[in-house]
Amino acid sequence: MDTKRISLTVNGKAYEREVETRVNLVDFLRHDLGLTGSHVGCEHGVCGACTVLVDGVSTRGCLMFAAQADGAKVETIEGLAKDGKLNPLQESFWDLHGLQCGYCTPGVLMSLTEMLREDLSPTETHVREVLSGHLCRCTGYQNIVAAALEAARRYRESGQPV
Amino acid sequence: MKPAPFTYHSPRSVDEALSLLGSHENARLLAGGQSLVPMLNFRLASPDHLIDLTRIESLRGIREEGDEIVFGAMTRQRDIEYSSLIAERLPLMAEAVLQLGHRQTRNRGTIGGSLCHLDPSAELPTICMAMDASLEVLGPSGKRTLAMADFAQGMMTTALAAEDMLTAVRIRPWTGRYGHAFIEFARRHGDFAVASAAILIALDAAGIITRAVVSLGGVGPVPLRVTAAEALLVGASAGPEAFAAAAAECAKVDALEDPTYPAWYRQHLAQTLAGRALKLAHERATGH
Helix, strand or coil, X not given: CCEEEEEEEECCEEEEEEEECCCXXXXXXXXHXXXXXXXXXXXXXXXXXXXXXXXXXXXXXXXXXXXXXXXXXXXXXXXXXXXXXXXXHHHHHHHCCCCCCCCCHHHHHHHHHHHHHHCCCCCHHHHHHHHCCCCXXXXXXXXXXXXXXHHHHHHHHHCCCC | CCCCCCEEECCCCHHHHHHHHHHCCCEEEECCCCCHHHHHHCCCCCCCEEEECCCCHHHCCEEEECCEEEEECCCEHHHHHCCHHHHHHCHHHHHHHCCCCCHXXXXXXXXXXXXXXXXXXXXXXXXXXXXXXXXXXXXXXXXXXXXXXXXXXXXXXXXXCCCCEEEEEEECCCCCCEXXXXXXXXXXXXXXXXXXXXXXXXXXXXXXXXXXXXEEECCCCCCEECHHXXXXXXXXXXXXXXXXXXXXXXXXXXXXXXXXXXHHHHHHHHHHHHHHHHHHHHHHHHCC
């Protein structure tokens, strides 16, 4: 079995692990680190459920091997809430019913986190372009778009960093 | 599904990567992984050795060299999307890259990976065909340069031999009074395009077309140049008549047929998209 020793940070916490090189990043997060917030859907990069941030940019966790994340800074859904309190993006999803079954939500929130860090005044078109990389089979996307725009408004007004 | 076991290599230099490629049977180069990793996950590809090019810094980046723009093969699609140089000098590519997959895949996908995968509907190969790109290849016998037209041999098949590696892509931007347009049709934004049209037209002061490119993606097994359409355009007065005649040529190309899309549908799309793109390119060339 081909393995590689990697060290990385996930949500600010440092980890060092020996990984089988064919294990993808999302399976590593779930099985080796116990961070089961990131979901596995299609396993070929289409559905977006496994999306996490790697060095600040949204990445399909199923299309990258854990071995490639050596030295990387990874952010997942588990890193959004602080001290048991949902962040404004999560709160907006709660308030505007941006999720139903919740399977796609962890990936959606990570892509929107990336978007909000670049642009706190996104147009609806921009939000929909970002969401085009995510499949949601429950909501029809209307409430996701509304929640994303609401989150941008809350961040603008509060001045809180994304 | 999960990939079959392989041995992972992470070389730090092009020489090291080539030596690994030359000394291992059934080895594959891994670029951004946005096409190869799905194939590994589905076990459509089962290499014994995976040679990851991610850590070879010299393969990444966009630079100007003389009158050419040179892309390292590992330049990410994101780097193209965010490049002011590309927006200014290769607007056709800038327009196409925004329709390439999704933000989340562009963040890792590379220009070299897209060219070597050579999906018929992929945007960057279509742009490279339209712009007459030159591709730099390193292999056991040294360096050589291939024209995009010679690189693209057939459906997902390049001129690269097993021990070859694409290292850079060179494109000479058009200058002067010209217009561009890239339009594709996909069922959803970011899906594989059913067909696309890439157009470039240059005009003289009297509005006569002096140079024209009509390139189609997704229609044939490789990106196509519709030379009959280009011949009709050059020397013609830019306008609806010339554009309609050129677009009609696009409906005559041999088109792919599959259970979802019959050949006639792709031909119909080719004509429609080329017609729209010609009009848009002309508007851009003339500023209205």
